[in-house]
Amino acid sequence: MNDIEQAIYDFIRENFNIGDDPDFTPDVHLFDSGFVDSLGAIEIVEFAEERWRIEITQRDLTLYPMNTVEEIAAVVASKL
């Protein structure tokens, strides 16, 4: 994992009661697998916007998949 992936991974693990669940990997679908619900999605985007001082627009959300730690990190990286 790169630094961005690691930061997002840690944020989700700490904030969504995941503990040491072995199914929680950087490429797992966060929503289909039930780790994060739709309200959690907002928290993750807000975390990324504040942490890296970027804006994730409606266009980013509709153009790029953001369902895994890796996918979210890729959108963040494209804005830095």
Next chain:
Amino acid sequence: MNSAVMMLENTVRHFPDKTAVRDEWEGLTFQALRERALSIGGGLASKRGERRGILPVVVYLPKSADAVACFVGAMYAGEPYVPVAADIPMLRLQSILKSLRQGHLITCPQLAGNLEGLDLTGFTVHISRELRTLPPDEAGAMARLEEVRDVDPIYIMYTSGSTGTPKGVTIPHRGILDYAHWLEETFHFDEKTVLGNQSAFYFDNSTLDIYTMLYTGAEMVIIPEVLFRFPAKLPEFIEEEGINAVFWVPTVMIAVANSGILAQKAMPGLNKILFCGEAMPNRQLNIWRRDHPGALYANLYGPTEITDVCTYYVVDRPFEDADPLPIGRPCRNMGTVVLTEENTQAAVGETGELCVLGSGLALGYWNAPELTRAAFVQNPLCPDYDQRLYRTGDLAYVAPDGLLMFVGRKDSQIKLRGNRIELGEVEAACKTLPGVENACVLFDAGKEEIVLFAQTGEALVPRKVNLELRKRLPAYMLPGRLVCMEALPQTPNGKIDRVKLKSTF
């Protein structure tokens, strides 16, 4: 020629090159929509084979302009359509196919693989991309439309059933024809209207978007589903896409209001805001009216068993945050009666069961005459001639000013984020979970959460329980909370003590 598809025949003559519907991937003009639908209709009709009777068209596709073309295509084939979600659990799809008995199923290569293992006896499977390459079958469509009566079914929508099996609500063409006309007259929709579609297509609120588009020449923009996870981003999308009218579930209205974005991001173009599906709290409506003034706000009401909407209230005065919002008065082609338990008309202010009548009434539940007879009954206030009523199971009263007020439910049906859910269906699915000996499902209204009380010897992991339930239930029906117990409490006569469990909330 009483098919609702005649709306499109008329509109396409006026606005052939105007955009009808668009999604993230493509936009279709009215001309293109008609041509694609004629191809699909011809392709469906050519595969009747030896089958007799109605062949409903199950549309198993992602929410898209193409799915809309398939609905219209079913109409050109002279058959009703059955919208289902792209993420429908396969066991649920199987029970829908079993209820339909025969018909067509349209899907796409990405979803077709999920059908493996299903019993598709009686069904012809089509790939939408292949259907649309067929030549538009105009002559065939016109011949088939000659046979369509206004009392024939236009769509069948499956809704949660209390025993665990979904019920297929069957709506006639005339319901849609009257509804589209009433909408246009009441809200002045026209070809300059741009609708921001939120409703899933398997939910009847989508008929407002689809048939306003077909009837008036309005444009329908399918808002990407991902944006509803990020309500604060919706105003930006609405402005960029030029959307000027929306029909949303209150859950979305509430989330946008709570995000605080309305005070920061103006949407000068958005001037018609309609909502339906559950109670709209005045606290959030007041935020909308304060931060987005000047728009028309209307509260619409209607169960799936009538054509989308049967009563409406255009918000015309201020309300305190804690006040309830009226559901208003019947639409022109509909009527309402509030019945007491003795089947008499409730007095003003007296709560009773809200019953609905009129041309928008469903024909009944598909292939389920007993369920139909129980829910659609003769109006007890009208002994002299036939008049069918639908008993909604909703409790309501008429206020002194004549406006209907919604109170709650008679039974264990709930509304969660705008979705209609029978707790009995969730409970039936939970009882099939491995390791669960017995289950009780209740709704915690305070926290807006479905709670599963499971009798089990193991410590179950909520996430894994929900993954298992996802094989039978749509995501919106999953419990939000799991309580594991060695034994569920019982009443003296041996039933699960639901009152005691509820007292833990």
